[in-house]
Amino acid sequence: MSLHVSELEVHYRTLRGDVRALDGMSFELGDGEILGLVGESGCGKSTLGKALIRMDGRMRHVGGRVVLDGRELPIADDRAMNDFRFKEVSLIPQYAMSALNPTRKIRKMVGELLRSRGAALDVAELERRMDQVGLPREVLDRYPIELSGGMKQRMVMVISTLLDPSLLIADEVTSALDVSTQKAVARALLGFRDSGYVKSMIFVTHDIALTHHIADTIMVMYAGRLAEKAPADVLVKAPRHPYTRLLIDALPEVGVRYAERRLEGIAGSPPSLLDPPPGCRFRDRCPLAGDECAEQPPVAEVAPGHYVACWKA
Amino acid sequence: MTTIQETVPREREGVRREALHFAVRNGKLMAGLVIVLALLLLGLLGPLLVDATPNEYGPRPMSPPTGEHWLGTTTFGQDIFAQFVYGLRSTFAVGVIGGGIAAVIGMAVGFAAGYLGGFVDEVLNMLTNVILVIPTLAVLLIVNAYLGIRSVAVQGLFIGLTQWPWAARAIRAQTFSLRTREFVDLARMSGSGTWRIIAREIAPNMSSYLFMTFILLFGGSVLIASSLDFIGLGPTEGVSLGLMLQNANQWSALQLGMWWWFVPPGAAITAIVGALYVANVGLDEVFNPKLRET
Amino acid sequence: MMLRLDHVTKVFRIGAFGGRTVTAVADVSFDVVPGEVVSLIGESGSGKSTIGRMILGLNPATSGTITFDGRPARSGKEYYRHVQGIFQDPFSSFNPVFKADRVFAMIKESYRPDVPAREWDERVRAALRDVRLNPDQVLGKYPHQLSGGQLQRLLIARALLLDIKLLVADEITSMLDASTRIDVLNLLAELKTRGLGVLYITHDLSLGNYLAERTIVLRKGTVVEMGPTGEVFGGPLHPYTRELLSAVPRLHQEWTDAEAVETCLYHERGASGGLLEAGPGHFVACARLTTC
Numbered sequence: 001m002s003l004h005v006s007e008l009e010v011h012y013r014t015l016r017g018d019v020r021a022l023d024g025m026s027f028e029l030g031d032g033e034i035l036g037l038v039g040e041s042g043c044g045k046s047t048l049g050k051a052l053i054r055m056d057g058r059m060r061h062v063g064g065r066v067v068l069d070g071r072e073l074p075i076a077d078d079r080a081m082n083d084f085r086f087k088e089v090s091l092i093p094q095y096a097m098s099a100l101n102p103t104r105k106i107r108k109m110v111g112e113l114l115r116s117r118g119a120a121l122d123v124a125e126l127e128r129r130m131d132q133v134g135l136p137r138e139v140l141d142r143y144p145i146e147l148s149g150g151m152k153q154r155m156v157m158v159i160s161t162l163l164d165p166s167l168l169i170a171d172e173v174t175s176a177l178d179v180s181t182q183k184a185v186a187r188a189l190l191g192f193r194d195s196g197y198v199k200s201m202i203f204v205t206h207d208i209a210l211t212h213h214i215a216d217t218i219m220v221m222y223a224g225r226l227a228e229k230a231p232a233d234v235l236v237k238a239p240r241h242p243y244t245r246l247l248i249d250a251l252p253e254v255g256v257r258y259a260e261r262r263l264e265g266i267a268g269s270p271p272s273l274l275d276p277p278p279g280c281r282f283r284d285r286c287p288l289a290g291d292e293c294a295e296q297p298p299v300a301e302v303a304p305g306h307y308v309a310c311w312k313a
Numbered sequence: 314m315t316t317i318q319e320t321v322p323r324e325r326e327g328v329r330r331e332a333l334h335f336a337v338r339n340g341k342l343m344a345g346l347v348i349v350l351a352l353l354l355l356g357l358l359g360p361l362l363v364d365a366t367p368n369e370y371g372p373r374p375m376s377p378p379t380g381e382h383w384l385g386t387t388t389f390g391q392d393i394f395a396q397f398v399y400g401l402r403s404t405f406a407v408g409v410i411g412g413g414i415a416a417v418i419g420m421a422v423g424f425a426a427g428y429l430g431g432f433v434d435e436v437l438n439m440l441t442n443v444i445l446v447i448p449t450l451a452v453l454l455i456v457n458a459y460l461g462i463r464s465v466a467v468q469g470l471f472i473g474l475t476q477w478p479w480a481a482r483a484i485r486a487q488t489f490s491l492r493t494r495e496f497v498d499l500a501r502m503s504g505s506g507t508w509r510i511i512a513r514e515i516a517p518n519m520s521s522y523l524f525m526t527f528i529l530l531f532g533g534s535v536l537i538a539s540s541l542d543f544i545g546l547g548p549t550e551g552v553s554l555g556l557m558l559q560n561a562n563q564w565s566a567l568q569l570g571m572w573w574w575f576v577p578p579g580a581a582i583t584a585i586v587g588a589l590y591v592a593n594v595g596l597d598e599v600f601n602p603k604l605r606e607t
Numbered sequence: 608m609m610l611r612l613d614h615v616t617k618v619f620r621i622g623a624f625g626g627r628t629v630t631a632v633a634d635v636s637f638d639v640v641p642g643e644v645v646s647l648i649g650e651s652g653s654g655k656s657t658i659g660r661m662i663l664g665l666n667p668a669t670s671g672t673i674t675f676d677g678r679p680a681r682s683g684k685e686y687y688r689h690v691q692g693i694f695q696d697p698f699s700s701f702n703p704v705f706k707a708d709r710v711f712a713m714i715k716e717s718y719r720p721d722v723p724a725r726e727w728d729e730r731v732r733a734a735l736r737d738v739r740l741n742p743d744q745v746l747g748k749y750p751h752q753l754s755g756g757q758l759q760r761l762l763i764a765r766a767l768l769l770d771i772k773l774l775v776a777d778e779i780t781s782m783l784d785a786s787t788r789i790d791v792l793n794l795l796a797e798l799k800t801r802g803l804g805v806l807y808i809t810h811d812l813s814l815g816n817y818l819a820e821r822t823i824v825l826r827k828g829t830v831v832e833m834g835p836t837g838e839v840f841g842g843p844l845h846p847y848t849r850e851l852l853s854a855v856p857r858l859h860q861e862w863t864d865a866e867a868v869e870t871c872l873y874h875e876r877g878a879s880g881g882l883l884e885a886g887p888g889h890f891v892a893c894a895r896l897t898t899c
Contacts, residue, residue, distance in 0.1 A: 040784040149651075178650035178810065179854040183862060206785060210856040236858050250789045252817035254840060254855055258796045263817070265790035269754055495700040498665055499710065499762075502691055504684035504717035517704050600704060 002200045003029035003167055008064035010051045020273045021047040023224040024064070026299065027307075029167070029217075034193055034201045036215030036232065038208050038247075042270060044224040049169045049204045051075055053091045069166055086117055090165040090198075092157055094172040099156055100144035107140040110159055119163060129158045132195065133188040150181030154188055161197045168198040172205055186214050209251060212236050217305070220244050223270045223281035226299055228313075230306040240302060240313040243282050280310070288312045335599045342599060345592025348584055356405050359398025367396040367552045378573055385573035388564045393557075397577050400554040404535055404582070407469045407553070411534025414473025415480060416527045422477070423484025424511045428492050438485075445478040450540065457546040465548050468541065472534045480526045487522060491515045521597040528593055532586040539582075554578035609804050610639040610662065610680075610690075610773055615671035617657050617828075631657045633828040634671070639773065639804040644796060646807040646815035646836070648851075649825035655808045658825075659777045662806065663692045675773070688718060691766040695778035697758035701750035707758065708746050710765045718769060734764040738794055756787035763794055774798060777808040792818055812855050816840050821888075824848050830882065834889030844891040 006026045012019040021044045029035050039045045050056065052066060052075065061076035068088060074080035093099050101109050111121045127137055133154045144152060153173055161168060170189060174182040192198050205211050211218055212232050219229040220243065228241035239245045246266045256263065268285040271277055279294040280286070286293070292311045299309045336342055371382075371390030378385045384393040426437040456471055457463060491497065492515070500514045516523065539555025541547050547556050561567070561575035617632040632654040639645050649655040660666045662673060664682030673680040675690060694700055701707050711731050719727065732742040738760040745757055753761075759779050766774055776795055780788040795805055796818055809815050815822055816836055823833040824847065832845040843849045853863050882890035 040786055179812070179851060180650070183854040183856075186856075207856070208785070209858050212858055213856050213862055247785055248858070250785055251858065252789065252792070252813045253857055253859075254813045254816050254852065256813075256817055257836070258793070258817050262793065263789045265788065265793075266786035269756075269787075495694040495696060496702040498660075498663070498692070498694065499700055500702075500713065501665065501682065502663065502687045503710070503713040504687055505713065514702055518702065520704075 002031050002033075002069055004065075004067040005052075006065050006067075008048070008051065008066065009062040010047055010055070011060045011062050012047070013058045013060060014274075017274050018060070020224050020276060021059075022051065023273075023276070025221075025224075025226055026064075027219060027226065027229060029200045029202070031199055032193065033217060034190075034203055034215045036208075036211030036218040037202055037204045037221065038206065038211055038218060039221035039227075040206065040270060042223075042273070043221045044273075045204050045221050046171060048221070049091070049171045049202060052167070052169060052202070053085060053089045054078070054081065086160070086165065087163050088165055089167045089169070090160040090163070092153075092160050092168070092170045092173050094175065100152060102144050105141055105143055106155060110140075110162075113159065114162065117163065126158070126162065129162070129197070130155075132191055133158060134184065148181075150177055150185060153177065153181075153185055157185070157188060157192070161192055164197055166199045168192070168201045170201060170203045173203075174205065174210060175207070182210065186210065190214060208236070208248060209253070220247070223276065224273055225281060226307065226309055227282070228306075228308045228310075230303075230308075234303075234306055240306070240308045241310045242286050242288050242312065246287075282310075332599055336596075339595040339599055341591050342595025345588040345590070345595060348588035349592070352401060352581060352585055353405055356398060356401030359394075360402065363392065363395045363398065367391065367399045375569070375571060377571075384577055385571070387560065387574055388566075388571075393573060393577065396552045396557055397554075397581070400552045400557050400578060401581060403465045403548060403551055403553040404538070404555070404585070406465045407472065407538040408531040408535045408585070410466060410469025411472035411476060411538070412527055412531035414470060415476035415530045415534070416523070418473070419477035419480030419526065419530070420484055420523065422481040424488055424515070426481070427485040427488025428507065428511055428515065430489075430492075434485075437481075441478045441481050441485075444475065445482075447475070449475040450537070453537070453541060454544070454546060457541060463546070463548055465551070465553075468538055468548060469534065472537050476530055476533055476537070480530060483526065484519070484523070487519050488515055491518055517600070520600050521593060524596055525590075525593045528586070528589040531589065535582060535586070554582055558582075609641050609676060610806070611672075611674045612636055612638070612658070612662070613672045613674070615658070615661065615668050615673060617654070617661060617666065618669045631828055632661070632668075635825075635828070635830055636671075637823055637830065637833060639806055641772065641802050641804050642799050643821065644799055644805040644807055644819045645821045645823065646809060646819035647823050647825060648809060648812060648815045650810055650851075652827065653825040654828040655810075655825050656777055659692065659775045659806065659808050662773075662775055663690065665692075684717060688770050689772040690775070691769060691771055691773075692775040692777065693759065693762045693766070693779045695781055697755045697762070697782065698750060700762060701758060703750055705749075707748055707750045707753055707761055710761065711768065714765060714768050730768060731764075734767045735761075737767060738764045739790070740764065754787070755783050756791060759783065759791050760794065763791075763798075771803060773804045773806070775806045775808070778810070780814065781809070781811065788814075812840070812851060824851070829892065830890070831892045832890065833882075834886065838886060838889045844885050844889075 005028070008022055008025045010022040012021050025048060037045045037048065047059070051059065051061070052073070055061065055075065055078070066073040066075055073084060073089070104112070110126065114121050130137060130139065135151060135154055135158070139147065139151065139155060147155065174185050177185060189201065189203070193201055203211060203214055208218070215232050217229065218232050218235040220227045220235070220241065222243050228235065228239060228244045235244065236248065239248060250263055250265050252263055266285055271281055271284065278296070280289070280297050283289045283293045297309045297311045299307050300313070302308050302313055368391060371386055371392060373382070373386055374388055374390040376382055376386045382392050382394065384397060386392055422437050422441060426434040452475060453471055457468070460467060497510060497514055500510045505513070535555070538547070538553060539558065542553055542555040543559045547553060557578040558575055561571070566574040613636050615632060615635045616630070619629045619631055621627050621629060635658060647655050647658060657666065661668050662680065664680060664686060675686070680686060680690070701710070715722065715727050722730070735742045735745065740757060740760050745753060745761060750758060780791050783791060792814060795807060798805055807815065807818055819836050821834065822836045822839040824831050824839065824845070826847050832839055832843065832848045839848065840852065843852055856862065882892055885891050
């Protein structure tokens with residue numbers, strides 16, 4: 001196992017009190033595995049991504065451990081994490097467009113970045129990787145503003161994986177892109193894993209259909225907790241958690257028409273994580289909810305590699 | 314069931330009442346206002362309390378504060394408390410007139426340029442830049458030197474007419490970014506006209522910014538007035554806080570240890586501008602519902 | 608015929624004194640009739656939002672005409688009585704310093720000043736119930752206290768309080784979560800049973816396919832294909848449409864690459880310029896003209 005997260009708890013400090021963004025998350029990620037992390041806004045998926053690489057000022061590590069390749073990540077210690085960032089854990093942010101310094105040509109910027117991490121720039125390797133994601137080499141001598149959104153996103157991908165990190169976190173990297181660019185970026189991510197540039201990857205997104213094309217395993221989060229985690233095909237074809245089922249039923253696939261089959265959303269909205277209600281967090285919106293749901297359901301392995309947190313699963 | 318009847322039909326009064334509700338509970342706003350109002354009152358009522366005329370030479374020069382001279386006297390025996398309260402008066406007057414005129418012109422130009430854009434924007438922008446690069450202090454010097462009789466009002470007027478360009482530019486930039494927000498489009502699609510959108514959609518979003526602009530213009534006017542006073546182009550009669558500071562400096566009050574001469578006017582200028590700034594931070598909290606929820 | 612666009616072109620002038628020009632929309636013609644949802648599909652930079660804004664009178668067209676019920680469409684109080692729009696970002700659509708229900712008060716002030724307050728309240732509540740909102744949960748709240756889905760529904764309710772005939776919905780679900788998105792789409796579909804025409808602008812093919820009777824595919828400001836949704840999605844003729852469709856991630860199907868384009872329809876039929884009618888109501892542009 002390359003990544004082992006146990007009982008991770010991260011809170012957000014706000015004026016009104018602590019928001020329990022992550023409330024006891026445990027999961028594992030194997031070598032060469034791509035984990036798709038899916039959920040609605042505010043479910044904690046981005047918090048999880050951030051917690052693994054850089055906590056912002058309002059985040060507080062409350063409990064739990066993160067072990068990467070046998071070494072514990074000091075996620076609460078911003079300084080100590082510097083030894084891991086970029087080399088062991090790397091991030092492709094949602095807005096790659098703003099991650100690039102607008103006043104530097106790409107080649108210069110990459111060189112400076114690597115020097116700050118005590119590594120030399122291997123131009124041949126850089127160009128090989130650019131070829132792989134379909135970026136022309138001239139890009140290196142351009143300014144970020146001259147690149148399209150998809151090109152910037154792929155450039156950031158190449159840069160952030162140059163030191164062959166063990167874990168790559170891709171946070172909503174495709175959500176601002178057009179469908180055709182989305183496909184190219186997603187395929188490039190797969191290529192990075194296959195070439196061994198990164199050992200494992202967490203692909204954070206709100207788009208289940210897209211994740212299904214990239215991920216080996218999909219993990220669905222709801223209100224700061226794990227709802228279901230299973231191999232991608234199993235999760236899409238035979239979901240066990242009622243939330244996952246409703247979410248997939250609400251997806252209009254190409255071919256589904258309102259006139260022929262009317263889809264339904266999930267009524268209600270997720271609970272506030274300032275003071276979450278006891279028991280199962282999906283209880284208020286769940287059509288199957290019963291008395292036992294007043295108690296928090298444990299995460300159970302219902303089949304090999306298939307974890308569900310639901311009494312009814 | 315009663316919420317809608319209270320909020321929807323009388324929406325404007327509702328907003329106002331609610332703002333007041335949060336305003337009186339905001340410490341920063343109240344503290345700032347109390348200091349400014351206290352100094353304003355002192356300036357308005359103080360002259361009624363002192364018998365001495367501010368520039369009259371007295372028999373006891375260089376006296377530290379005593380029961381007779383509350384703030385001591387100058388090298389020439391002038392009563393500093395009398396100078397102080399009269400000075401407050403003219404300082405407030407020049408700040409209000411100068412800052413007020415500059416704010417009104419700056420807002421009109423800034424809103425028009427930022428919201429209407431295009432040709433109007435280019436013309437107004439050019440005008441703003443022209444005024445901005447004119448060495449205003451030099452112009453004020455010349456104008457003031459030409460005018461035989463100089464009053465606080467005329468001083469304020471000229472300061473106001475030359476101070477507005479940076480305010481206009483700042484307001485234009487803010488308006489420009491707010492104009493592209495979709496609620497402006499929705500207001501247009503609700504049948505609102507241009508000026509109504511500026512007054513009721515855009516301006517409320519930058520109310521604390523506008524107040525801040527006024528404060529900075531107010532402070533700027535006070536400082537420019539002091540500079541003019543410094544080189545002898547202040548009001549031909551009367552006193553101002555700037556004039557007091559200048560006299561204190563000219564007669565080496567600091568070196569002679571006459572702290573009572575320069576501390577009160579200096580502290581008053583700082584207190585007025587500082588208190589208005591603190592009030593502005595408070596006002597931001599009152600107007601911005603997101604900051605309100607503590 | 609309700610809304611009609613005839614050879615509409617929009618050229619933006621950019622740079623100081625309008626030195627450079629960018630053509631955002633070039634020679635676009637289509638119509639929307641009462642009781643149908645038409646989806647306008649395109650990627651970023653296709654000009655789809657510019658078309659929406661021109662229909663709403665928020666930006667003028669450079670050339671061509673837009674008519675609504677036979678009269679030229681232009682911004683103004685009377686026009687907005689019948690034509691309304693909703694935009695992508697619900698949080699930017701509400702003025703953050705006021706309560707969200709102010710959008711209703713503004714409608715009343717401009718269009719219904721004679722309706723007694725009590726009756727107006729009832730109408731507001733009825734409109735909110737029509738969009739499946741609980742009036743007590745949303746009235747008297749500030750925008751940041753409501754969810755994106757609730758805010759978009761408030762805007763649909765706002766349009767219902769007018770004599771609305773045409774709604775331009777520009778990416779209104781793209782910032783909503785999957786679990787609430789579909790309900791807002793269903794509301795749009797319900798509008799057509801009230802006899803409204805809906806122009807649904809989106810980049811998401813599956814959502815357009817779910818909702819619309821007719822589909823218009825845009826690329827770089829021009830229409831490449833339009834027709835009944837079933838035919839455009841079931842038998843796409845233009846290579847761009849095929850490429851888009853093949854890029855959409857689907858749950859139960861692997862990604863495929865679009866097949867190569869076979870001979871151009873134009874050459875077989877000897878047509879030149881404009882759109883060619885490939886089937887009843889199904890138009891396609893020349894692949895050579897638009898893909899080179």
